[in-house]
Each structure stands twice: as structure tokens, then as C-alpha cells.
Amino acid sequence: MTLQDKLTHIGQAARAASRAVARASTRDKNAALIAMANAIRNQKEQLLAANADDRATARAKGLDAAMTDRLTLTEKGIEAMAEGLEQVAALPDPVGEVTDLKRRPSGIQVGKMRVPLGVVGIIYEARPNVTADAAALCLKSGNAAILRGGKEAIRSNQAIAACVKQGLAAVGLPETAVQVIDTTDRAAVGYLITMPEYVDVIVPRGGKGLIERISREARVPVIKHLDGNCHVYVDSAADPQKAINIVENAKTQRLGTCNTAESLLIARPVAASLLPKIAAMLTANGVEIRGCEETCALVANAKPATIEDYATEFLAAIISCKVVADIDEAMAHINQYSSAHTEAIVTENYTTALRFLREVDSASVMVNASTRFADGFEYGLGAEIGISTDKFHARGPVGLEGLTSQKWIVLGNGEVRG
Amino acid sequence: MTLQDKLTHIGQAARAASRAVARASTRDKNAALIAMANAIRNQKEQLLAANADDRATARAKGLDAAMTDRLTLTEKGIEAMAEGLEQVAALPDPVGEVTDLKRRPSGIQVGKMRVPLGVVGIIYEARPNVTADAAALCLKSGNAAILRGGKEAIRSNQAIAACVKQGLAAVGLPETAVQVIDTTDRAAVGYLITMPEYVDVIVPRGGKGLIERISREARVPVIKHLDGNCHVYVDSAADPQKAINIVENAKTQRLGTCNTAESLLIARPVAASLLPKIAAMLTANGVEIRGCEETCALVANAKPATIEDYATEFLAAIISCKVVADIDEAMAHINQYSSAHTEAIVTENYTTALRFLREVDSASVMVNASTRFADGFEYGLGAEIGISTDKFHARGPVGLEGLTSQKWIVLGNGEVRG
Numbered sequence: 001m002t003l004q005d006k007l008t009h010i011g012q013a014a015r016a017a018s019r020a021v022a023r024a025s026t027r028d029k030n031a032a033l034i035a036m037a038n039a040i041r042n043q044k045e046q047l048l049a050a051n052a053d054d055r056a057t058a059r060a061k062g063l064d065a066a067m068t069d070r071l072t073l074t075e076k077g078i079e080a081m082a083e084g085l086e087q088v089a090a091l092p093d094p095v096g097e098v099t100d101l102k103r104r105p106s107g108i109q110v111g112k113m114r115v116p117l118g119v120v121g122i123i124y125e126a127r128p129n130v131t132a133d134a135a136a137l138c139l140k141s142g143n144a145a146i147l148r149g150g151k152e153a154i155r156s157n158q159a160i161a162a163c164v165k166q167g168l169a170a171v172g173l174p175e176t177a178v179q180v181i182d183t184t185d186r187a188a189v190g191y192l193i194t195m196p197e198y199v200d201v202i203v204p205r206g207g208k209g210l211i212e213r214i215s216r217e218a219r220v221p222v223i224k225h226l227d228g229n230c231h232v233y234v235d236s237a238a239d240p241q242k243a244i245n246i247v248e249n250a251k252t253q254r255l256g257t258c259n260t261a262e263s264l265l266i267a268r269p270v271a272a273s274l275l276p277k278i279a280a281m282l283t284a285n286g287v288e289i290r291g292c293e294e295t296c297a298l299v300a301n302a303k304p305a306t307i308e309d310y311a312t313e314f315l316a317a318i319i320s321c322k323v324v325a326d327i328d329e330a331m332a333h334i335n336q337y338s339s340a341h342t343e344a345i346v347t348e349n350y351t352t353a354l355r356f357l358r359e360v361d362s363a364s365v366m367v368n369a370s371t372r373f374a375d376g377f378e379y380g381l382g383a384e385i386g387i388s389t390d391k392f393h394a395r396g397p398v399g400l401e402g403l404t405s406q407k408w409i410v411l412g413n414g415e416v417r418g
Numbered sequence: 419m420t421l422q423d424k425l426t427h428i429g430q431a432a433r434a435a436s437r438a439v440a441r442a443s444t445r446d447k448n449a450a451l452i453a454m455a456n457a458i459r460n461q462k463e464q465l466l467a468a469n470a471d472d473r474a475t476a477r478a479k480g481l482d483a484a485m486t487d488r489l490t491l492t493e494k495g496i497e498a499m500a501e502g503l504e505q506v507a508a509l510p511d512p513v514g515e516v517t518d519l520k521r522r523p524s525g526i527q528v529g530k531m532r533v534p535l536g537v538v539g540i541i542y543e544a545r546p547n548v549t550a551d552a553a554a555l556c557l558k559s560g561n562a563a564i565l566r567g568g569k570e571a572i573r574s575n576q577a578i579a580a581c582v583k584q585g586l587a588a589v590g591l592p593e594t595a596v597q598v599i600d601t602t603d604r605a606a607v608g609y610l611i612t613m614p615e616y617v618d619v620i621v622p623r624g625g626k627g628l629i630e631r632i633s634r635e636a637r638v639p640v641i642k643h644l645d646g647n648c649h650v651y652v653d654s655a656a657d658p659q660k661a662i663n664i665v666e667n668a669k670t671q672r673l674g675t676c677n678t679a680e681s682l683l684i685a686r687p688v689a690a691s692l693l694p695k696i697a698a699m700l701t702a703n704g705v706e707i708r709g710c711e712e713t714c715a716l717v718a719n720a721k722p723a724t725i726e727d728y729a730t731e732f733l734a735a736i737i738s739c740k741v742v743a744d745i746d747e748a749m750a751h752i753n754q755y756s757s758a759h760t761e762a763i764v765t766e767n768y769t770t771a772l773r774f775l776r777e778v779d780s781a782s783v784m785v786n787a788s789t790r791f792a793d794g795f796e797y798g799l800g801a802e803i804g805i806s807t808d809k810f811h812a813r814g815p816v817g818l819e820g821l822t823s824q825k826w827i828v829l830g831n832g833e834v835r836g
Contacts, residue, residue, distance in 0.1 A: 019753065023777045096776060102798060108787050110797045113775065117809050200809055221639065221810040242832035249834030335437065344828075357531065357827050358514060359441045369526050369830025378835070379528045379826065380520060391535050391618055392639040393811040396826045405809045408797065409775050410762075412787025414660035416667030417796070 003183065007191035010146060011198025013176040014119045018144035021177045022116045026093040028171040029139055033089035036167030037082040040132065043163055044078050050159035051128065058126075058152050071126045071152055081132045081160075088136040091382040094400045095142040098409065107415045112406040116142030118200035120403060121192050122385075123214060125206040126150030131160040134203075135178045137385050139168075141403035144177050146199065148192060150206075151184035158182060193218040201403075203386050223398055225387045227339035228258030229313045230371045233330040233356070235347035236267035240274055242368055243346040247278050249370040250344065252285040256315045258387060259342050259364075259374040263310060263320045265330045271298060271323045282319060291321035298323075310337045327352050331359055338362055341389055342374040342396075363389060363396035421601065425609035428564055429616025431594040432537045436562035439595045440534045444511040446589040451507035451554055454585030455500040458550065461581055462496050468577035469546065476544075476570050489544045489570055499550045499578075506554040509800040512818045513560040516827065525833045530824040534560030536618035538821060539610050540803075541632060543624040544568030549578040552621075553596045555803050557586075559821035562595050564617065566610060568624075569602035576600060611636040619821075621804050641816055643805045645731045645757035646676030648789040651748040651774070653765035654685035658692050660786055661764040665696050667788040668762065670703040674733045676805060677760050677782075677792040681728060681738045683748045689716060689741045700737060709739035716741075728755045745770050749777055756780060759807055760792040760814075781807060781814035 001009070021029075040047065051073040058068055094114050101111030120143045122134040131147055138145035149157045161180035168175050181188055193202050193214055202222045204214045215222050232250050234243045250261035266275050271294060279289055279299040289295065290305035302321065309320040310333070324330045327345075334343050344366040345356040353367045364374040374396065376384025381399030388394045394402040419427070439447075458465065469491040476486055512532050519529030538561045540552040549567055556563035567575045579598035586593050599606055611620050611632055620640045622632045633640050650668050652661045668679035684693050689712060697707055697717040707713065708723040720739065727738040728751070742748045745763075752761050762784040763774040771785045782792040792814065794802025799817030806812045812820040 019777075019779070022779065104796065104798055106791065106796060108784075108791055108796075110791075113783075115779070115809075118779075216637075219634075239832065245832060245834050253835055359437075361437070361440065361533070361536075362825065364826040364828060365531075366526075366828035367830060368832050369828045370834045372835040373524065373526055373528075373828055373830075373833070374826070378522065378524060378526075380522055391533075391823045393823075395823055405811075405813050407780065408782040408792070408814045410782060410784035410787045410791055412785060412791075414657065414663060414786050415791070416663050416788045417671055417790040 010179050011195045014144040014146050015198050017174040017176040018118045020174050021144050022142045030089040032167045032171045033085045035170035036164050037085040039163035039166040040082045047159045050155040054155045073128050081129050085136050088140050094404050109411040111409050113409045114404050115407050119144045121146045121199045121202045123148045123204045126152040128153045128156035131157045135164045141400045146179050148181045196220050223388050226389045227313045228341040229339040230261045230342040231263045231334050232261045233265040233345045236269040237349035238346040246370050253372050259371050261371050262314050265322050265324050286317050288318045289321050294323035295321045342371045344371050428597050429613045432562040432564050433616050435592040435594040436536045438592050439562050440560045448507040450585045450589045451503045453588035454582050455503040457581035457584040458500045465577045468573040472573045491546050499547050503554050506558050512822050527829040529827050531827045532822050533825050537562045539564045539617045539620045541566045541622045544570040546571045546574035549575045553582045559818045564597050566599045614638050641806050644807045646759040647731045647757040648679045648760045649681045649752050650679045651683040651763045654687040655767035656764040664788050666699050669737050671790050677789050679789050680732050683740050683742050686741050704735050706736045712741035713739045760789045762789050
């Protein structure tokens, strides 16, 4: 069988299984998730052994420490995976929810019913826990899943897949409802993302290079996350202490996350009084400041910023900084340089706050809160399949609802159109 | 300037204008729409003259009668265009609506705000009225628009575009908020659908060939409508009179629309008693019946159906027919042959009705109502930019809401992440 035939076969099986998953009861889906969690706990030894094999291969190939760290499954990590499955089981089932039912002049009642997308393809790097996580989110949202993990984790992923299949079998759902691609051939991804007849959406999780390549080549909708070049704008009406606290948290709580602030904008009327204090706090946290001329005049240890700095997601202890005239210049700067992920304003002015909320075109827009809150769990989604930097279908943190759509339902009593 | 440069220039202007349109007040957008309607009425003579030129060219090129009919603007058609603009002005503004605002344990309030998609590209055939209609829907939903009509209507479209620009100018909105491409070069479409940096979504309106080509080649999301192979399933628990009325309306009210029924499924227990009556009604309406063996045994004038017939959107006085065992066989047939546009069941059985609503995977699913109701106006959307046969983003009739997305908003009081 050629690789293309293999992927076609996987796609056809997923399409067929998707109908069974779509009509599965909440009770059955939850029971399958609990059974998967139990299987993962019961087969801890097999999972650890498979993962040890993967790591041995990785070491032999000379993988770096960060990658080996992501690849590693510990006992604690296995327990966390099982708990993750139980948490998804505890979430409300989005499928079948009917909203907006209204009677029309013709007599029919029209409403919307939430439905699964069908078949979800997830492409990710060598983090085995994503296998369990993605399987759970797809199943709970009524979708069949095709999972393609990083080749370094192939044995770990197959061991987790065996647990997932046991969970599905426990409630009589087809084992093909979740398929983990068992080839490390990179060309498999190329087929997976170009089968619109079998795959309804692709969610790539990983580095920017992977995501850009998939977006460029896909013939299927992609829920994608590119950069997180997030801004905090300290307005002239900012509460100074809130400004210091929010910039500190947004920049320094974790340096490497997509919702970390990468750029600070401050209004000229408060720059002289407030920027030196914020800069001192950043310096105390080991953060390098790259600023405009006015910034450098106010902050002794600031370095001059380039245009490139304003466009950069540093993911490091560096922040770009610019003194702006007012909210208009701040928003113009944001709309030019931002990656439309998350932006926050610090202000006590009501009208300025409403303008920022309305006019900044990013997936998350915040008033007087840290950009670090842009997260599915913090937003109460209960789970997160990814964060979308697109506008179409879903923006920002994507939970179970992002893996569903809505169809129209019409309840009639024999009505015909006049 | 090359054609590519021209399209790039149009795209850049649209992107810049989209920010002004996105933050425009409801009052300004409505005033612009009213001003456009007035301009269209005031410039009736110019519109008629431009359209006469288009028709003269079309006649010289030997265009068929149907196409010339679509191309023709009458005084009545011009008044209908103006009224259409006024109707869109009267619709509620979707932009800025905040929903689901909830306080989280961290103290922040999280909600969703409805926002425009940005720049919408609309590609359509030689129907000049679409120019006004599409401009209105894009403006009201806060989007900039790039319109590309059929080349046969180029002078009519430019005349309408002049009225649209006057309306925009009347409230100080940029004239580039709605741009009508003024070249007939077919390659312009190729550039328009491959500029994700300037265009957020493409809505093709026209024949299946056009839509398939655009879907295949686009590098931008497409809201598309392919086939409407719609089914009516007459269940064993159907009310016979409702069944006859609904099949008659669904098949014969208009033969050429996408929500017309193309296939009739009937449950075996009621086939002998009910199918001959339905067939007599269809025959009286001049509809040819192509059926399975059991159909042909019960209906003297029925012709044998091929597999191809079950997969065909006839858009003509032909219906395919099949006797099925029960709802399971009916749904299996629908899921195999349907284009996932609209399906209806006729039944008095509560559980069967709920199963059909839940398990049939089509954009519109109906109980005891004619498939002809699958329409933006009948559903109460007030307007329709198209009907989507996709699942992603929007399914079924797409109104103003389908041209928007939702961003997250966070209202804080200085909260930081712990």
C-alpha cells in the first residue's frame, strides 16, 4: 500500500467513524474518557517503557535537551494525562445544544443546533501528552480525530493510542474514532492536509515554521496560531500602581508564552513620571529595554529600538518600548506591529477604555488586566485545543466550541412556503 | 502598472479603509446606505444608459437570453436596489455586540465582542443588483469590500459603484471602503483570491464551476455554496396530507432554486398507501419520477432511477424516489447522497423527529416543513450574502453575522495572573 493509499484509508475510516461519534451520547463519550484515563493509569509501565525507547533513539540521534525534555513522560506526567481526560469528561457537552429558537411569521420555528465539525486532523511535535489531550477534546466535541505527532515520540504515541482505543471500545465506539498515524514519513502530513473529502479542519500545534508550512499547503481549513507580539499601553489616565503591576506580570511572569507582553507603549503626559519606575521594575526583573529616543532619554540603561524590534516576539527577557502621544497613536502602532493576539490598556478613563476595546483588532483586548490571562483555562473554556490568530471561525483561545459548528433546525407543523 | 500591482493597490486601500469602516458608528453606516439609495434613485437615467451599453455589447457578442435577462436593469429593478439598501439600513448592527460576559475566579470579567472580518471579496456573475446588495451587507457588517462582477455588467457596475461612493462620501467614510474592480481581465480574480494579507474572506456567488475553481485556487477562506441536493423523507408515522403538501411545495414551488427537493424517500410501511397519491400530485405538476424498483412497482409512470439520479441536483421537473425500510435507511441514504444543504422529515413521531434533527448532517434540518424555507429571509436574517454548504465558520443561510467574528474582551481592575 502506498503512503497516499494509507492516508486515504485512514481518512475514509475517520469519516465513517465520525458519524458514530457525532451521535454518541454524552454519557458514552464521558465513559470512554474515564476508561481511557483508567487504561493510561493501568498501563503506566508500558507507557514508561515505550517512552524510554523513544528517548534512547532521540539521544542516539543527538536531540537537544529542550526537545528531550518535551518528549519525556514521567509518572507524574502520566497521572496528569489521566487527570486531563477526566477533566474533559467533566466539561459540558457542546453537541446538540439548541439556541435562538424563534417563531417566524410563516409559522415555522427556526433555531440553531451545535454540531461537530466532523473529522479533525491534529499535527503536533514530540509532546506525547498532546495525543491524549487532543483525542479527548475531539471526542468530547463529537469529532473523529486523526493525530500526527512528532516522529521522535512515535512509540509513546502508539502506546497512548492503545489506551485511547481501549476507552473507545469500552463503550462500543469505533476504534477508528481516534487514529494515530503510525508512520514517521513526513509526506504523510502533506496528504493529511489535502484531503477535504475526509478532513474538515486541521489544527497544527508547534513552531511557527510548521504552522506556516501547513497553512500554505493545506486544502482544508486550518485553525492556526502564529505570533504573539502582545502590547501593554499605559494611558495618560492610568493608575500608576496598576500599570507597574500589569507590565510586570505581562512581561515577567513567564517569558516564553505567546501571551507574554513584548512591547510597552506609554502616553507622553505620564512618561516622565511613570516610565522610569516601570523601567526600574523591569531592570530588577532582568528585562532589557529597547526603546525610542524619548524612552532612552528617560531610562538610562535602555538601548535604542529598531523597527524590527517593534515587530518581534522576543520570547525572552527583552521588551520594546515607545512613548506615544495618546490612544490614537498607540492604536495605530498596535494595528501596524501587533500580531493581533492580545493587547491590554491600563487606564481609568471610561471612554478611552471603551475605544480601546472596540477599535483594537486583536483576538483578545483587555482593560486593566495582564495579557497573561489570554488562555482557555483563565477564560473558563475548561480546555484549549489551541489559540487562533485568525479571524475566521474562531479567534483567540479555542475550546470545545471551536471544534463545533451550528446547523439550522426548523420545527414545523406542515408549513409550506407561500 | 501591472494587473498584480493594481490588485495589490486595491487590497492595500481596502485594508486601510477597513479600519475606518470597523469603527464607524451605526448611525453613519445607516446614513451612508440611505445616501446610496438616494443616489441610485437620482441617477436612474445614468444607470439605465450604462446598462443599455452593457446589453448592446452583450447582444453583439451573442449572449443567450437567460444571461441577458440577468444582466438587465429596469426602472423597477433600480427601485428594488434602492429599497434593498434601505432594508439593510433598517437591520440591527451586529458590530460591537457583547455577549457571555462572565466573572472568573481571578476577578476579571471575560466576554465576547462581535467584530467585522475585515476585508470581504465578493465575486459574482453578470447581475448588477448584486453590486449594491453586497456593498450594503459588507458596509453594515463593518467590513471593507472588493467587488468583482461579471465582465458583461462592467458599465452598470461602475455606475452603481459611483452611487455607492457618493453614499460613503456623504458621511465621511473612505471611498475605498467599497471598491468595484474596473478591469474585465479574468486574471484579476486569481490575484484577489490569493492575497491573505489584504483579503479576509471570499464569497463567490454564481455557478458551480466558478465556485469550484475559486475554492480550489484560493489562499483565503471561502464561504461557498455548492450543490443543493435536498431530500424529503416521508416517515411511516407521517401525516399523509402534510406529506403531500410538503413534497408538492418542496419540489414544485420553484424548480430552479438550491432549496428545492430533488429526492423523495418514503418508508416502506406507508409506501403502498401514500406513494401513489404523492406520485399523482407530482405527475399533475408535470414532475417526472425516477424511482427504485419498489417505486416503479407502485407508480405506473415512474422511470427506473440510476445511482447518478440519486446524486443529482436536477434543478428541473424531475425527482428521484426511493422506498426505504425506516429512518435509519433514510438517514444512511441522505448521508451518502446529499450535498448537506437541506433535508426534511415528515413524521408525527416525537423520537423519530428528534433523531432526524440530531443525526442528519446538513446545514438545515427540518421537521414537517418544506425545504423551500431554507433561506436567509425566511429564517429572519433580514438579508443573505449567500448560503454556505461548508461546516467551518458558517453553515446554511449567511447574513450579516456570517461576515463577522468574535474577539475576546477582558474587563479587569488591575488583576495579574498568579
